[in-house]
Amino acid sequence: MDKQFCDKKDTATAIDTYEGLKRITTMLASTLADLIWIYASPETTFIVSGTGVVIAVVYFMWMPYRRTYILEKSDTIP
Incomplete structure (x- = not known):
């Protein structure tokens, strides 16, 4: 799991939360x-x-297409 989302000690909690929500939506x-x-x-x-x-x-x-368009527009903003 990427460090920008959670600390290493919270990785198992994040995965369990994701799996739980996935099961509920299923x-x-x-x-x-x-x-x-x-x-x-x-x-x-x-x-x-x-x-x-x-x-x-x-x-x-x-x-x-949308992402490319947004990135092109954001580059022109000072």
């Missing part, structure tokens, strides 16, 4: 998918998941 996502599956339909669950994937892909493809 449980929430699974619960939401289950509710969509039960109350809407299995097809709707896959449509919602696919839409989320498309949004994530577009976002991550757009992100390098």
Whole structure:
């Protein structure tokens, strides 16, 4: 773990916190998918998941452009 995020003695705590939050968000996502599956339909669950994937892909493809644009603009500021 990089020293800028935490001291070496707190590395295990940081990793455990990250893993715990990851498990909670996974449980929430699974619960939401289950509710969509039960109350809407299995097809709707896959449509919602696919839409989320498309949004994530577009976002991550757009992100390098945005970062480059911001860095170029920040270099011109005195």
